[in-house]
Amino acid sequence: MHHSGLLPDNYTFPFVIRSCAVISAVKENLGEVIHAYGIKVGVDSDTSLTNSLIALYGKCGHLDTSRALFDGMFVKNLVSWNAMIAAYEQNNIGRLAIKLFRRMLCERVEYDHITLVSVISACSSLGALGTGKWLHQLVKKQELETNVSVSNALIDMYAKCGSIELAEDVFEKLPGKTVVSWTSIISALAYHGRATDALKFFSTMKEEGVRPNSLTFTAVLSACRHAGLVDEGRKHFESMINDYSIVPRIEQFASMVDLHGRAGRLTEAYRFIEMMPVQADASVWGALLGSCRTYDNFELAELIAEKLFRLDPQDVTSYVMMSHVYANAGRSEDVSKLRNLMRERELKKLPGHSVVEANCRLHRFLVDSKPRHSWPTV
Secondary structure, eight states: OTTTTOOOOTTHHHHHHHHHHHTHHHHHHHHHHHHHHHHHTTOTTOHHHHHHHHHHHHHTTOHHHHHHHHHTOSSOOHHHHHHHHHHHHHTTOHHHHHHHHHHHHHTTOOOOHHHHHHHHHHHHHHTOHHHHHHHHHHHHHTTOTTOHHHHHHHHHHHHHTTOHHHHHHHHHHOSSOOHHHHHHHHHHHHHTTOHHHHHHHHHHHHHTTOOOOHHHHHHHHHHHHHHTOHHHHHHHHHHHHHTTOOOOOHHHHHHHHHHHHHTTOHHHHHHHHHTOSSOOOHHHHHHHHHHHHHTTOHHHHHHHHHHHHHHOTTOHHHHHHHHHHHHHTTOHHHHHHHHHHHHHTTOOOOOOEEEEEETTEEEEEETTOOOOTTTTTO
């Protein structure tokens, strides 16, 4: 179009920007170029275009740019608010997603099911049960309880906030359950260590004619590994490939390695990795390193650590885990060497933190935080 001498307009740009957002990991610079071209031809103030840009920069992790675009809009519509809230949620900054939603309510902007899905998902990552329950009341007020996307988000939120009974209640009341609904409840039960119930739901799902997808099997394998059901896990892994023609993803390979490792079958886990049709990444090797620490297999741990250090020299987790392995073995000199190596590579372990909810407000505390005036309230 450009080479033909035709100028794009405010209808053309949003479609192109949305395409960039879909492939953001590869085409991030292209999105910026198109943004600059939009400014050049004078369509940068168009609301639809700005909404698309907010989503694009959000998916690329450039939240400051997304927020600057959002704040600079003369006219914001529902899509604008949804795009900015989703950008925060997708980048695991749930606190700001919830804060922006509260501002949205204060400005009396009407929200929809898309808004609620993002904010409920933000509560999931924060463990903000009180805020999640408040959002559930808004769902009921808007008569969105039968909306599958909203209900799936509620199931996930309640499960991750420790209220599995409420998650089950939402699931049972949901008509027209989809594969996502079933996967959500199976994952929730697995998350809470109820492997038997998770596998029963999986059987019921298949009996009702709902075909499991790759994410369903990820949840099923998670249930098996947390319960130490090695043979059961192997059966479902093979069924996924042979009965459903699903190509295993790296997280499923990692689950199988963790399944064997947790059961102390470290040699089998290592052989499984060697037979994988794809190259094992840090998540796969990391799963086995954790098991080596549990079962004090120091030789295998060193072998795996070397692979992890080559795969991702900047991943602090591998160094910390190997340091614990050496400490358990009483090898203080090796612990010191590893810490020196971390200093040379300027690697630091991020401080632990907690998010505490009080009166539907979120308070974040770092390890060794200084006292705050709000602590007595919290």
